[in-house]
Amino acid sequence: GAVVSQHPSRVICKSGTSVKIECRSLDFQATTMFWYRQFPKQSLMLMATSNEGSKATYEQGVEKDKFLINHASLTLSTLTVTSAHPEDSSFYICSASLGSGGTYLTDTQYFGPGTRLTVL
Amino acid sequence: AQSVTQLGSHVSVSEGALVLLRCNYSSSVPPYLFWYVQYPNQGLQLLLKYTTGATLVKGINGFEAEFKKSETSFHLTKPSAHMSDAAEYFCAGKNTGNQFYFGTGTSLTVIP
Numbered sequence A: 001g002a003v004v005s006q007h008p009s010r011v012i013c014k015s016g017t018s019v020k021i022e023c024r025s026l027d028f029q030a031t032t033m034f035w036y037r038q039f040p041k042q043s044l045m046l047m048a049t050s051n052e053g054s055k056a057t058y059e060q061g062v063e064k065d066k067f068l069i070n071h072a073s074l075t076l077s078t079l080t081v082t083s084a085h086p087e088d089s090s091f092y093i094c095s096a097s098l099g100s101g102g103t104y105l106t107d108t109q110y111f112g113p114g115t116r117l118t119v120l
Numbered sequence B: 001a002q003s004v005t006q007l008g009s010h011v012s013v014s015e016g017a018l019v020l021l022r023c024n025y026s027s028s029v030p031p032y033l034f035w036y037v038q039y040p041n042q043g044l045q046l047l048l049k050y051t052t053g054a055t056l057v058k059g060i061n062g063f064e065a066e067f068k069k070s071e072t073s074f075h076l077t078k079p080s081a082h083m084s085d086a087a088e089y090f091c092a093g094k095n096t097g098n099q100f101y102f103g104t105g106t107s108l109t110v111i112p
Helices: none
Strands: A004-007 A010-013 A019-025 A032-038 A044-051 A067-073 A076-081 A090-097 A109-111 A115-119 B003-007 B010-014 B019-026 B032-038 B044-050 B056-058 B064-068 B073-078 B087-094 B100-102 B106-111
Touching (some): A019 A032, A019 A115, A032 A067, A032 A076, A044 B100, A076 A090, B003 B087, B003 B100, B010 B019, B019 B106, B044 B064, B073 B087
Parallel strands (some): A010 A115, B010 B106
Antiparallel strands (some): A032 A090, A090 A109, A090 A115, B003 B019, B056 B064, B064 B073
């Protein structure tokens, strides 16, 4: 159980275009989803926390107008990279949490397989 | 600020040898601690986690970790390394705000 999928797994786009990445919890409802960015040989950097039905909370330094996050349902969150540039090329990973903030004691985050974005 | 520190960005062991990956946490209140493994171009897979209770936690693939409050450590071990264990390993903590914070990762190489 607790499977998280991402689509697409890889995407190549031209500079200036927008790219949408989907994150789905396949067999559970996720009130909270997280978006991370990972540069080669580096750790994951939390970009934003996405809560179903409300605005995402962005980490300091992350441009909310550039990285649009929508969490329209309990099983789907999307990250849209608007007007992508080569420096946005990265590995984007989402994760989903089984419980709400009130059950943080035993919550585990389940990670998607990641999306490799290459901006030419 | 709460954080986890992984000592050693690269660890090499011979096949069949003990694997020891180090993680220390920094917090006035012990966080909830996790070890994840990442294979190339893949997401993270949970190996094990510590929340409360028994301080020796057993995970998948023969890995285990021991929470030592006195040392603020949560080191990952496996008695006998296998070639398939070669991957990137991340120690992570979670705070009361349900946010994860990751260590910088340790790349494990297994030498045949």
